[in-house]
Amino acid sequence: MATVMEFTSPADEFPLGSIFETLRGVTVELERLIPHDTLIIPYFWVRGAEAEDIEASFESHAGVTGIRLIDNVDDEYLMRVKWEREYVGVLSALGESDIALLSGIGTKDGWHFEVRGESQEAIGEFRTYCQEHDIPIKITALHALTPMQGDGYELTATQREALVLAYQRGYFDSPRESSLEEVAEELGITQQSLSSRLRRGHRRLIGGTLIPP
Structure with missing residues (x-):
C-alpha cells in the first residue's frame, strides 16, 4: 500500500539551505523533482525577497552546479537548479530511493518534506539510506494513503x-x-x-x- 512520510531536516542539510544565511526571512518551496539522465532537476519557488537578492545569494552553493530565474508571479520567483550527482544528503536519498517528493518547504528554521512510497519497503529503504549516510532527518508523520x-x-x-x-x-x-x-x-x-x-x-x-x- 502506498505510504506517505513527513519528516524535517536542518536548514543547512539541503543544498539550497545556504540562502537562509543571507536572506533570513525567505521561504523556499520545491515545485517538483524530475529524473533526467544523471541529474535531478528541480524547480522551486522563493518568497520573501527581491529577485536580484535571490540571484546573488545563490552564487555559491554546495551541491549545486547552476541556478537561474525562470519566471515570477507577483513577489514569488520560480528558479531552476541542477545538482551535483556526488552530493550526499536528503537530495541523494531521494534520488537513490524509489519514492516521490510530494512537497518540500524550507525556512531558516529547517526543512519540512513530504514523500510518497508505493510500499512501506520503499519508505524503509529511504530511512536506511539516511541512517547509513548520517543524514539527519526527524520523522513527524507516517500514514497510508x-x-x-x-x-x-x-x-x-x-x-x-x-x-x-x-x-x-x-x-x-x-x-x-x-x-x-x-x-x-x-x-x-x-x-x-x-x-x-x-x-x-x-x-x-x-x-x-x-x-x-
Missing part, C-alpha cells in the same frame, strides 16, 4: 484533516471567517505547511473529480 468514497483519488490523512478543518472554520468562505494563521495554529503546524497541504489536497481532488482518467 486511503481512497476517499471510492471516487478513484487519494488524500493523505493530513491533507484531508487540513481541508476539512479549513472548510469548517470558514477559510474558503468569502469573506473568510478564519485566516491561514488561525487554522494552522489549531492544527499545530506552520502556515507554510498548511498552505502546502491545502494545495496538494486541492490538486488531488481536482485530478480525481474534474480531470478525465
Whole structure:
C-alpha cells in the first residue's frame, strides 16, 4: 500500500539551505523533482525577497552546479537548479530511493518534506539510506494513503484533516471567517505547511473529480 512520510531536516542539510544565511526571512518551496539522465532537476519557488537578492545569494552553493530565474508571479520567483550527482544528503536519498517528493518547504528554521512510497519497503529503504549516510532527518508523520468514497483519488490523512478543518472554520468562505494563521495554529503546524497541504489536497481532488482518467 502506498505510504506517505513527513519528516524535517536542518536548514543547512539541503543544498539550497545556504540562502537562509543571507536572506533570513525567505521561504523556499520545491515545485517538483524530475529524473533526467544523471541529474535531478528541480524547480522551486522563493518568497520573501527581491529577485536580484535571490540571484546573488545563490552564487555559491554546495551541491549545486547552476541556478537561474525562470519566471515570477507577483513577489514569488520560480528558479531552476541542477545538482551535483556526488552530493550526499536528503537530495541523494531521494534520488537513490524509489519514492516521490510530494512537497518540500524550507525556512531558516529547517526543512519540512513530504514523500510518497508505493510500499512501506520503499519508505524503509529511504530511512536506511539516511541512517547509513548520517543524514539527519526527524520523522513527524507516517500514514497510508486511503481512497476517499471510492471516487478513484487519494488524500493523505493530513491533507484531508487540513481541508476539512479549513472548510469548517470558514477559510474558503468569502469573506473568510478564519485566516491561514488561525487554522494552522489549531492544527499545530506552520502556515507554510498548511498552505502546502491545502494545495496538494486541492490538486488531488481536482485530478480525481474534474480531470478525465
